[in-house]
Amino acid sequence: MHEMHVIKNLFQDLLKLADENNTRKITNVYLKMGLFTEINPEILTYFFKEQGKGTPLESAKLHFADSDMRELKLVSFDCE
């Protein structure tokens, strides 16, 4: 439950970034996710799927790269 607002911050930042970049569609999101983040990629993906409806993140694909650090990093995203 406590991981949800971390996910929400990430989600909202992406929407803000989409706005700043004048894009209507984010196609790919590249994340770096380390060990023991206590964040489940499945939950993250589900959040984006449910909450993304009707937003630029609607059909965004999430890509997770492994990391040795305890981190969740938004590396970059592709947009159209």
Next chain:
Amino acid sequence: MILVFPVQHIFLMLNTLTADILELLKINPDSDLIVAVGNSFRTDDGVGPYIAQGLEQIKGLKLINAGYNPENIIEDVIKLAPQKILIIDAADFRGNFGQARIIPEDKIPQTTLSTHAIPLNVISGVISQSIKTAIYFIGIQPESVCLGEGLSAEVKKTADQIIEIIKKSLLK
């Protein structure tokens, strides 16, 4: 926070257990208590309960499997009044998977991101305020604490070693 501990290789089979841990695992059944902590539904977090299961058949050994509710054992521990309490739990100290380490009381995290549990150092604090005892934490580095049952290979290996060493120390 990265703690540096000397890794002393005892012999090949025991490469994850250091001399100070081996010393701690010498259990006097009359005066010592083993407390296992962890949630068996979170893979390697179940290492504590797994060790408890391996030891539960031994007659005369004081053992409490506290599971995911360590705060509920306080009164039982105080009643037993052991001289030494050995708490075994999974702990992420960024070591090798399955590595065991003695965790100093002040290094136990006070809160975690995802549980409602009462921190272990609070529990040990309540106990040591109530009885004269020495409390030690042995943390085992998990590979995964995702939902699921069963331990990963390296963690299981360490757990089995700990079970064997405690059993042997009792035979003496």
Next chain:
Amino acid sequence: MSKNVKVNVEYLTRVEGHGNIVVNVKNGKLEECRLDIVESPRFFEGMLRGRSIFEAQHITSRICGICACGHTLASIQAAEDAIGFQPTEQTIKLRKLLLHLENLDSHILHIYLLVAPDLLGVKSFVPLIHTHNDVVRRALRMKKACNDVCDILVGRHVHPISAIVGGFTKLPKEKELDAMLEILESIQVDMAPTIELGASLKFPEFQRETEYVGLVNDTDEYPLLQGDIGSTDGLRMDKHDYKKITNEFIVPHSSAKHTKASRDSYMVGALARVNLNFEKLHPKAKKVANAIGLKPITANPFLNTAAQLIECIHSLEDSIKILKEFKNEGIDYAQAITVGLNENGQIPVKAGKGVGAVEVPRGILFHEYEVDNKGKIINANCIIPTGQNLNNIEYDMKKLVPEVLDKKQDEITLLMEMLVRAYDPCISCSAHFLDVKYIDC
């Protein structure tokens, strides 16, 4: 044209509290005061869609690790209501016992670990280990006792197993009834110093009358599991009309949904229940209430903690009464049922809508399910007490801040935190990390 935008932002180190209080005072006048809740939607309503009502309680139980039994009971009630199933008297009584245990457990943790530190002048309950070790031990002992009774009754104290749609898969045996009674009687011993502690706590002076909402009924029973929706403003309606009072509206600064009934806001929880149903409390509870001067209608929200203490006594005494009745009258073990996902059609199922309205520790909890003729959930709605209280907390803050503006900023901060904590919100375990932001003060 697709382009790649580099960002490189790390999220974990940005973890902050789950709640922010924003106070904006300009030239000694309060301009704005609000409570931001940064808790995110968790999509349980979405998860339930397409699932069988016979597994709904196991899913919704996970909404909360403290109110697991409350969500289970609201879920079961909504499911049974939807398919038109009437539980037996014995089942209802066992469910009431389960609800008492959870309310008792939750209240004790809130009083001792979250509120008492404020009133004893320490930052959290951790320093209490050294100064009030016996108090911490007593709190944890009472919590363990509640957990142990729950273990016996429903197989596990968080996320109960044996309470299902249709009844219980396992019913307590004679010696289990004895064991539960023995444990509860041990809590009675610890209840005396708990009352003493509660009576010695000095709560901040503050008054703001609001509408108090909770379950009401026409019997002598203090309603927790069953009843209509009622309020101190004289509102009374069937639980199926709950949306008329919870009529949720979204405010921009919070992801939780806000509610209102007859006035701008209403309060749910222990204080609301005590204000509504004071006369139906157990005599012992009423006696203590009189002794500490709590009587209806109490309009100081800080006294929600005192109301919780009163409810602890009620729940404990009523639990013991229920268990003694079971011991005298015996349990009909033929009523134990195993339903699974109702593969064998043991329970007749029809399409319909149903509502569960249950008084859980923090107030009235609603679950509503719409199911098809196979018992699959088409739609689900779940309204938690904390969401209903948010609006009321904001109105309290708006009245409180101007009254205390002459105090030092950290005193005001503490008062605001204590106010939020008094409501025992779901975020209360993290409410010690509440961020109070002052603008232009």
